[in-house]
Amino acid sequence: MARWEPHTKERLARAALELYGEHGYERTTVAQIAARAGLTERTYFRHFPDKREVLFDGSHSLETALGEAVAAAPADASPRAALAAGLDALGAAFEGARAHARRRQAVVAAQQELQERELIKLASLTRVLAGALRLRGVEEPRASLLAEAGAGVFKTAFTVWVGDERPEEASAEEVPLTALLREGLDTLGDALAHD
Template structure:
């Protein structure tokens, strides 16, 4: 085997997702992933710290994409419009990788440890969005609440997208969730009392 393997990372990701789906995450050792990918364990560990990172390695890039979208939002954009732009950018990545994203989510849904890890990654994304909003001059409370609301919108829209077999695009589902959130905020005080 040569020193350079074309698309090693992608091959490892594909093999891991197939094996996780077939055997379960916990029952799949790294050696089996590398065997299926036709690569060595050394190559695996050059790309991923452990077998969980096959599922979560893109989180940093996703956060960078979202932070960049918040920063690039027009100066006239409200904090919610800025995070909506960030989630729109993320949706494009998810939609491009639809099949892999769906398989990844199935693996995560089947394992409590991985669901917990997903929540930690979402909390990190929320922190990154809040920081990006503060960099735009948004006050702490507004930045934090807006970022947390954005993560709630992402979770609900993403779940609807996955559960719907990805028949609808994720972007319109995000828009729909933001619209419902705005409507709920506008009517929030009406139902009180």
């Protein structure tokens, strides 16, 4: 095997997702993942600490995109508009990746350990969002409440996007995640305004 080959992390992630889909998460080993990618176990562990983290590798990038988008919202933007900018950034990060997200979500949904890790990831996004809102001058507890609401909108929209659960004629395949996020934020605003 060559000492270095391009796109190593991507190859490992693709191999892991394929094997998890074929054999299940629990029955797949790191050795199998590395072999499918044409790499060694040692190479795998240079990139990921265990077989779980290969599914959550993009978490830091999502957090960064979210925080930067909230910070980059115009200075006079309302907290809701800054939240919308953050959600737009999350939606954009998944653009063109719906098939991958659906396969990944099926693996996560089948394994409690992975579901717990997914909740940790969502909690981390919520913390980043609350922190970004506080940096914009949004005081507590409003910043935390907005961040929790934003995380709920993200979770719901993502579930619809990967699950094809949209009730209208247009399938979720045709609707970008960003549009579902905006729709969710609007729905939340309407629900709060009418109660």
